[in-house]
Amino acid sequence: MDSTKLSEYKFTDGLRDGIPIGLGYLSVSFSFGIAAAGKGVSIFSALLISMTNLTSAGQLAGLGIIAAGGTLIEMILTQLVINMRYALMSISLSQKLDSSFTVGQRLGTSFGMTDEIFAVAAGKKGDIGVKYMYGLILIPFLCWSLGTFLGAAAGEILPDMLKSALGIAIYGMFLAIFIPPARKSVGVFSVVAFSAAMSCCFKYISIFSGISSGFSIIICALTASVLGALIFPKKEDEDDA
Amino acid sequence: MLDSKMLLYILVMALVTYLIRMIPFVLCRKKIQSKFLRNMLYYVPYAVLGAMTIPAILYSTSSMISAVVGLGLALFFAFRNKSLIVVAAAACAGAFVTELIMSLAI
Incomplete structure (x- = not known):
């Protein structure tokens, strides 16, 4: 530790x-x-x-x-x-x-x-x-x-x-934060891609239109990070990535 | 119109927002032991960013064309591991120049 x-x-x-x-x-x-x-x-x-x-x-x-x-x-x-x-x-x-x-x-x-x-x-x-x-x-x-x-x-x-x-500007900054680690780690890449795809579903599929953007972020982020933890668990020595 | 009702609104709004941020930050004192939770929390920021950036970036300027140009430039520099400010500036510059060209073309 x-x-x-x-x-x-x-x-x-x-x-x-x-x-x-x-x-x-x-x-x-x-x-x-x-x-x-x-x-x-x-x-x-x-x-x-x-x-x-x-x-x-x-x-x-x-x-x-x-x-x-x-x-x-x-x-x-x-x-x-x-x-x-x-x-x-x-x-x-x-x-x-x-x-x-x-x-x-x-x-x-x-x-x-x-x-x-x-x-x-x-x-x-x-x-x-x-x-x-x-x-x-x-x-x-x-x-x-x-x-x-x-x-x-x-x-x-x-x-x-x-x-x-x-x-x-803010979004450019976000890209600068997640693109470099996503290039290196298939786990990060998959989590970002899944979360982004889900976010598009909330935006463009009409049955989800009642969901506020704040709530949509919670759902996308929780689902994608749980899936990421299940499918791409990290080794312990990578903790501080 | 800073009457007592307005102050009450602002106070309630600020208090709720602060408590949401503060309570987990103060209560989570120890490093979490569960491997699953640690893995999940490691992915949370990337998941949040992915959901917040896409598709919202396409609507962040006054025209989707300039947003796409800005996005393209941001991706170009982000893939080259440039710093936050360089990538952000490239996105802004791309969007600005595109809108300038579009306004001249019309």
């Missing part, structure tokens, strides 16, 4: 890895800010939502509930379903923390568990430490807040074409 080993990743490594996430977040949160303003939510409220939630799908759904004057129960259930994938990610990432992580630091860093931050942290080789996590979270958090503020305050600042092109 390597649980006594401390991670070698520094705060600045986290900052650097957070830059592409932050760039992607700028455009997404910018459009959230515009949407919030469009629904009559004040700049301050929009900023408060972004700074306390740090999640795209959940915030957009929450905004809809606020605008429609929905109940708090509806808010709770919606957030639970859309954000349940974070529980899965938290369990997964908890296995990669080095031994220096305290409970207080877990309380602090778990706030920043977004799809992208999780994906980058999970993609690092070996264990990760708290400094790396704080570095990784900082720039995306600031960009998420800034983008929301700008979107809500100033509306259309970026030309449409630039906003559109920035929308693909």
Whole structure:
């Protein structure tokens, strides 16, 4: 076991890895800010939502509930379903923390568990430490807040074409995370391919159209990773891939 | 409109979202012993990424044509093990230039 080993990743490594996430977040949160303003939510409220939630799908759904004057129960259930994938990610990432992580630091860093931050942290080789996590979270958090503020305050600042092109940044980053390991491991390749194929089924087959995208991700990810564990179990010495 | 109702909405929203993230992160203190679970959790991030990227990447720009070009460039650089920011920038540049060309062609 390597649980006594401390991670070698520094705060600045986290900052650097957070830059592409932050760039992607700028455009997404910018459009959230515009949407919030469009629904009559004040700049301050929009900023408060972004700074306390740090999640795209959940915030957009929450905004809809606020605008429609929905109940708090509806808010709770919606957030639970859309954000349940974070529980899965938290369990997964908890296995990669080095031994220096305290409970207080877990309380602090778990706030920043977004799809992208999780994906980058999970993609690092070996264990990760708290400094790396704080570095990784900082720039995306600031960009998420800034983008929301700008979107809500100033509306259309970026030309449409630039906003559109920035929308693909996050996905490009995802590809950079999973393509290299998928090339090396037939297990990873199969899991990604199966999960992606299933995700297409949810998107394009009409009987699944009632399933929210957050819930769809949970189903695809659970099914694909269970199948992966059954069909392509790793040898123990490959743990820190 | 920051009245008490708005604050309550935001508070509930933030609390639920945080608890979902925090509880498993704090409770899972030990390395999981089950080989099956360890294997499964090893695959979770890749499965999540696969489901989140495809087919959503095709709808991430204002036209599927520019998204496909961006996707192609991203794949090209990802296959060459380029860093996250290089791959992301290539995808953006590809999509941007494609949309520029399309807007000039029309």
